[in-house]
Structure formats: structure tokens, C-alpha cells
Amino acid sequence: MFNKFFISIILSCFSAFILTPFVRRYFVTHSWVEDPLKKQQKTHNATALTAVPRGGGLPIFFAIIITSLVFLPIDKHLIGIILAACLTVAVGVWDDIKDISPRVRLFTNLVAALIVVASGIGIAFISNPFGGVIDLSVFQLNFSFFGAHSLWIIADLLAIVWIVWCMNITGWAGGVEGQLPGFVAISATFIGILGLRYASDSGQWPLIILAGCIAGAYLGFLPYNLFPQSIMIGYSGKSLAGLLLAVLAILSGAKLATLILLLGIPMLDAVFVLFRRLLSGRSILKSDGQHLHHLLLKSGWSKTNIAVFYWLISLILGVCSLYLNSQQKFYFFLGLIILFTGFVLKISRRI
Numbered sequence: 001m002f003n004k005f006f007i008s009i010i011l012s013c014f015s016a017f018i019l020t021p022f023v024r025r026y027f028v029t030h031s032w033v034e035d036p037l038k039k040q041q042k043t044h045n046a047t048a049l050t051a052v053p054r055g056g057g058l059p060i061f062f063a064i065i066i067t068s069l070v071f072l073p074i075d076k077h078l079i080g081i082i083l084a085a086c087l088t089v090a091v092g093v094w095d096d097i098k099d100i101s102p103r104v105r106l107f108t109n110l111v112a113a114l115i116v117v118a119s120g121i122g123i124a125f126i127s128n129p130f131g132g133v134i135d136l137s138v139f140q141l142n143f144s145f146f147g148a149h150s151l152w153i154i155a156d157l158l159a160i161v162w163i164v165w166c167m168n169i170t171g172w173a174g175g176v177e178g179q180l181p182g183f184v185a186i187s188a189t190f191i192g193i194l195g196l197r198y199a200s201d202s203g204q205w206p207l208i209i210l211a212g213c214i215a216g217a218y219l220g221f222l223p224y225n226l227f228p229q230s231i232m233i234g235y236s237g238k239s240l241a242g243l244l245l246a247v248l249a250i251l252s253g254a255k256l257a258t259l260i261l262l263l264g265i266p267m268l269d270a271v272f273v274l275f276r277r278l279l280s281g282r283s284i285l286k287s288d289g290q291h292l293h294h295l296l297l298k299s300g301w302s303k304t305n306i307a308v309f310y311w312l313i314s315l316i317l318g319v320c321s322l323y324l325n326s327q328q329k330f331y332f333f334l335g336l337i338i339l340f341t342g343f344v345l346k347i348s349r350r351i
Contacts, residue, residue: 009215060220061085077120113159166245178222185214226307227303
């Protein structure tokens with residue numbers, strides 16, 4: 001299984017690397033670019049010399065689909081994931097070209113999550129950090145519609161909220177070049193490695209391969225997204241990353257704590273920003289330039305240093321996730337909250 005995991009990373013990486021220049025050329029040909037003279041407020045373009053296309057989600061999406069279809073059997077779960085990914089990327093490309101309303105994006109995030117849950121992917125239980133598991137399948141709604149069906153009310157609602165949350169917070173942590181593709185590739189790789197521990201369970205094989213597909217696709221796109229980038233990850237690539245990482249966490253046996261740890265900095269950054277917006281009476285959907293990468297830029301960090309900082313933190317947290325049990329992850333995350341709070345306060349005083 002390790003060989004298939006490694007090969008899926010290589011094939012997906014190669015596919016994304018080959019496809020990205022074609023997408024970039026197509027967007028430039030159609031003038032679907034972001035003009036730095038018109039959007040100086042965006043961190044991506046603060047020092048850009050030429051207009052840069054978005055749409056990075058397209059080559060990533062096709063790389064994942066190609067590799068998945070090569071290695072994975074077509075079942076209802078894979079069909080649900082592909083349909084949700086298609087919707088996510090379609091809306092993302094629309095936003096990359098036209099800048100659609102945040103409310104429309106949020107609504108389509110919800111629809112994508114519903115598609116995943118409707119395919120049978122739900123959170124039946126979560127680990128209790130103090131021992132045992134918390135069963136979320138106790139409240140069920142049974143009905144007959146061309147056959148017997150069951151809705152796990154709490155489990156399915158939690159899955160929907162989890163997927164929508166991940167789609168948004170992952171995207172918010174993609175403010176500078178190379179930042180998001182790097183930490184997404186690292187996170188997906190560690191989820192795949194964790195799955196390899198249970199490779200004797202055939203039910204883990206699709207998770208392991210899918211994790212490899214995701215890691216490879218974002219890794220293959222990364223060289224084009226490094227500063228100075230020639231193509232942006234775009235909303236298409238950001239929202240797709242959140243969707244797929246959320247699904248990986250569910251498929252890995254409801255290891256939500258693992259992904260929360262892997263995405264510790266984006267998760268905490270999102271909570272802090274939302275809390276700050278609520279306190280100031282601003283819309284939680286409207287960007288205010290107060291994310292961690294914004295603060296680091298204002299304090300004098302370079303874009304490359306910020307991207308590497310996110311990669312290193314993801315790598316460290318990924319290594320920790322391999323050796324910590326549920327209770328240890330809980331206490332480790334509490335410590336991370338304290339460190340993050342102190343770091344943000346220190347940076348805020350400097351600017």
C-alpha cells in the first residue's frame with residue numbers, strides 16, 4: 001500500500017505540474033487576470049509587476065480526478081466526492097473570473113457539503129479525549145423512498161458544519177504566494193501516513209490513495225505559486241483544499257482532532273479573526289486584512305518567510321500527530337492556543 005500511496009503522489013504531482021501552464025495560458029488569453037494596479041489592497045499583488053491569472057484550482061482538480069480514477073474503485077463515496085469537488089471548482093473558477101458574492105460562495109459550500117453527506121460520508125462518532133468515543137448516530141430518522149433510508153441527524157449536521165468550516169478557514173490561510181499549497185500538501189501527506197498504520201484494514205485504502213492524490217496535486221502546483229507567482233491558487237483551489245481535507249478527516253475514522261491539529265494555525269487564526277469582527281460589529285464574511293499573514297506582512301516579514309513559516313508549523317504539527325493519542329492532542333492543542341495568542345499579541349504590538 002505504501003507503494004501505491006507514493007505512486008499516487010508522484011502521478012498527481014506530475015499531472016498538476018504539466019496541466020498548470022495550460023490553464024495559466026488559457027486564463028491569460030481570455031484576460032481572466034487580476035490587475036495589480038486595480039487591486040493593490042490584496043497581499044498577493046502588493047509587489048506584483050504584471051497581471052496574474054487565478055484559476056489554480058483547475059489543474060489541481062484534474063490532477064486529483066485523473067489519479068483517483070486510476071487507483072480508486074468507483075463507488076458512491078467517490079462519486080459524491082467528485083460531484084462536490086466539481087461544484088466547488090466550478091463556483092471557484094466563476095469567482096476567480098467574476099468575484100462573486102461571499103454569500104453565494106457560502107451557499108455553494110453548503111450544497112457541496114450536502115452532496116458529500118448524501119453519498120453516505122458522515123461523522124458517526126468522535127473520539128473522547130478522556131477515553132472512549134462519543135456516539136453521534138443515536139438520533140436517526142428512518143424513512144422509505146424507493147427503498148429504506150436513514151438520516152443520522154447529529155452526525156450528518158456535524159459533518160456539514162465541519163466541511164463548510166474547513167472550506168472557509170483553509171481558504172483564509174492562503175494570503176501569500178505558496179502558503180496554502182505547501183501546508184495542504186503536508187497535511188494530506190500526514191493523513192495518508194496515519195492511514196498507512198491501519199493499511200491491513202482494506203477500508204483505509206481509499207483514504208490513503210485519496211490523501212496521496214491531494215498531496216501530490218498541491219505539491220505539483222506549488223512551483224508556479226511560489227513568489228513571484230505566475231498563477232494564483234484562486235478561490236477554486238482554496239475551497240477545494242478545504243473540502244477534500246475535511247473529507248479525509250472523516251474517512252480516516254472521524255479523526256477530526258488530527259486535522260484540527262494539522263491545521264492548528266489556520267483554525268486558530270480563523271477563530272481570532274471571527275471573534276474580532278464580531279466584537280467590532282463588522283460582517284464576518286467581509287475581509288478586514290487582520291489574518292495572521294496580514295499581521296506578519298505589516299511587521300516586516302517577507303512573503304516567502306511567511307509561506308515557509310506555515311509549512312514548518314504544519315510539518316511540526318504533522319510529526320506530533322503521529323505520536324500523540326486523543327488526550328495528548330487535546331492538551332497539546334490547548335498549549336498551541338496559548339502560544340498562538342501570545343504570538344499574535346506580540347506581533348500586534350509591533351505594528
